[in-house]
Amino acid sequence: MRKIMVGVKRVVDYNVRVRVKPDNSGVVLDGVKMSVNPFDEIALEEALRIRERGEAGEIVAVCIGPDDAQQQLRTALAMGADRAILVKHDGLLEPITVARALKAVADRESPEIIILGKQAIDDDNSQATQMLAALLDRPQVTCASKVEIKGQTLVVTREVDAGLETLEVDLPAVISADLRLNEPRYVKLPDIMKAKKKPLDVIEFASLGLADPGQLKITHYEPPKARAKGIMVKDVAELLAALKTKGLVS
Amino acid sequence: MTQILIVAEHDGTKLNPSTARCVTAARQVPDAKVTVAVLAAAPEAIAAEAASLAGVDAVLTVAHPANAQPLAAVLAPQIVALAADYSHVFGPSTSFGKDVMPRVAALLGVSQISDLMAVDGSHQFKRPIYAGNAIVTVVATAGQKVVATVRTASFDAAGPGGSAPVTAASPNVALPTHTRFVSKAEAKSDRPDLQTAAKVVSGGRALASAENFKLVFGLAEKMGAAVGASRAAVDAGYAPNELQVGQTGKIIAPQLYLAIGISGAIQHLTGIKDAKTIVAINKDAEAPIFEVADIGLVGDLFQVVPELEKLLG
Numbered sequence A: 001m002r003k004i005m006v007g008v009k010r011v012v013d014y015n016v017r018v019r020v021k022p023d024n025s026g027v028v029l030d031g032v033k034m035s036v037n038p039f040d041e042i043a044l045e046e047a048l049r050i051r052e053r054g055e056a057g058e059i060v061a062v063c064i065g066p067d068d069a070q071q072q073l074r075t076a077l078a079m080g081a082d083r084a085i086l087v088k089h090d091g092l093l094e095p096i097t098v099a100r101a102l103k104a105v106a107d108r109e110s111p112e113i114i115i116l117g118k119q120a121i122d123d124d125n126s127q128a129t130q131m132l133a134a135l136l137d138r139p140q141v142t143c144a145s146k147v148e149i150k151g152q153t154l155v156v157t158r159e160v161d162a163g164l165e166t167l168e169v170d171l172p173a174v175i176s177a178d179l180r181l182n183e184p185r186y187v188k189l190p191d192i193m194k195a196k197k198k199p200l201d202v203i204e205f206a207s208l209g210l211a212d213p214g215q216l217k218i219t220h221y222e223p224p225k226a227r228a229k230g231i232m233v234k235d236v237a238e239l240l241a242a243l244k245t246k247g248l249v250s
Numbered sequence B: 001m002t003q004i005l006i007v008a009e010h011d012g013t014k015l016n017p018s019t020a021r022c023v024t025a026a027r028q029v030p031d032a033k034v035t036v037a038v039l040a041a042a043p044e045a046i047a048a049e050a051a052s053l054a055g056v057d058a059v060l061t062v063a064h065p066a067n068a069q070p071l072a073a074v075l076a077p078q079i080v081a082l083a084a085d086y087s088h089v090f091g092p093s094t095s096f097g098k099d100v101m102p103r104v105a106a107l108l109g110v111s112q113i114s115d116l117m118a119v120d121g122s123h124q125f126k127r128p129i130y131a132g133n134a135i136v137t138v139v140a141t142a143g144q145k146v147v148a149t150v151r152t153a154s155f156d157a158a159g160p161g162g163s164a165p166v167t168a169a170s171p172n173v174a175l176p177t178h179t180r181f182v183s184k185a186e187a188k189s190d191r192p193d194l195q196t197a198a199k200v201v202s203g204g205r206a207l208a209s210a211e212n213f214k215l216v217f218g219l220a221e222k223m224g225a226a227v228g229a230s231r232a233a234v235d236a237g238y239a240p241n242e243l244q245v246g247q248t249g250k251i252i253a254p255q256l257y258l259a260i261g262i263s264g265a266i267q268h269l270t271g272i273k274d275a276k277t278i279v280a281i282n283k284d285a286e287a288p289i290f291e292v293a294d295i296g297l298v299g300d301l302f303q304v305v306p307e308l309e310k311l312l313g
């Protein structure tokens, strides 16, 4: 039966307003709530639905990250993944490194479908899917909003700037989940208990035998420029007057 | 000298304005020679457009029937072959560029610099992370190829006035057949394009139905504005997906952004931070959108919007 691999990144929760450290060396992460990247929840949900339709067997959740990322993998197991793999890596990860590590895991696991998120909401890179597909020399479909399995192909609709586009790709393939692919299920307490017994393998990044190229260095963090304070108007007439002053309506 | 290759975005007949913005970004790299590559089924007319942009030094065309649709897996190996002679490869940070450029970067064995928003030097750039809550300076290793997507809202479009030579290229690479185009559903409209419009009127969850969302379309029409939407409005089906503005939608920089019934979540704000003037209409005086608004009006949109439309005449 077809295996699905899903990427799960541990990221700062989307509700947190991230702040830059006063010495510009990074962002404040101490005591900040961490979560599964929201797009990865959507990716996993899609995998679960494919399995529930009887179109896939095992679902493996994979994270490249620190030891603490076991928490996010446990969440993925509670949602319904069968197994989890943590590739232990501390510190900043470059996109190409993530892709190489995911490829190393995919080479061992041979999934037919790999579903990642459209982007990780911390670094906002949007690269892993495309890179992993390139390294595997397989098809990619990014920003999926609908996925259908037809024999040995996937028919995927994706959200693009102009609207929607549908592609057909041969399996194995790598796809990324966009917001409207599905709505992820909530984890229930009994599932959390069950997830504790599911297998979670931890492997050292170094054991994959990959170079960690360090090609890009981040040398400085700064907050975005603040906008000048605005004015409040009391009614529509005042609003129009203010817009006219700025030459924005005639 | 720095040799920059820009991957042109187009719809098969016309150049997308995102390409001219990439040219402006590339021109900011010291001592850069800027080449635009047009991969298409019939690239001639698009190439002529690219050649006429000020600041473009050369245009390369790759004509191939397989390039009729922008399939990342098909385009990437061709771009990689062209990239051999270049130190930098830029593409726009649009759905096209975001799809193809990381595939190019991976084949070149480098990470991509996503959403490049400022050029500090040939190997030093700025980009936003955490939905724009932090801006980082990224330094790429000298001697390694730089692959980047350009945040189009951060750069003006290069104007006309160029007359670059156009050369045909035919990279000798095998093209995959594992990825096939099926169909495209594009909303055809006479409205201004969201990504390039000078004015944008945007609606949120408060519109409460697709029917009500017509209020936003009506006001936009009156103002000659494009229409945008929050994620909540798109998720609920009030507006189509291509209108979503924000961290995971479109990043825009209009002269005027008018937010109607939008709370101002960080994911939304990151898409409008570069707007010249932000106007917010919201019935909740505490809504975070007012923290970034240049002009704020506390009121019920179902009264305010019709009144505004009437007064606009």
Ligand SMILES: Cc1cc2nc3c(=O)[nH]c(=O)nc-3n(C[C@H](O)[C@H](O)[C@H](O)COP(=O)(O)OP(=O)(O)OC[C@H]3O[C@@H](n4cnc5c(N)ncnc54)[C@H](O)[C@@H]3O)c2cc1C
Pocket: A014, A038, A039, A121, B203, B204, B205, B206, B229, B230, B231, B232, B233, B244, B245, B246, B247, B248, B249, B250, B260, B261, B262, B263, B264, B265, B266, B267, B268, B281, B282, B283, B284, B287, B299, B300, B301, B302
């Ligand atoms: C991974 C991820 C990515 C996301 N990406 C995006 C993105 O790209 N873009 C985006 O927009 N969001 C995005 N979001 C969602 C974002 O967090 C917010 O949920 C969303 O922006 C809220 O939309 P809204 O402001 O329309 O709705 P709400 O937050 O529900 O706000 C509605 C507002 O309307 C006001 N209102 C209600 N009735 C009236 C009335 N009659 N008259 C006037 N005002 C009224 C209310 O006071 C309220 O402020 C993302 C979220 C996640 C987790």
Ligand SMILES: Nc1ncnc2c1ncn2[C@@H]1O[C@H](COP(=O)(O)O)[C@@H](O)[C@H]1O
Pocket: A006, A007, A008, A009, A010, A037, A039, A040, A043, A062, A063, A064, A065, A093, A095, A098, A115, A116, A117, A118, A119, A120, A121, A123, A124, A125, A126, A127, A128, A129
């Ligand atoms: N460290 C990681 N571990 C597991 N999956 C990852 C990691 N980084 C990125 N991904 C996957 O790749 C997607 C896109 O991430 P990015 O390219 O970083 O924006 C994410 O939504 C994840 O599915």
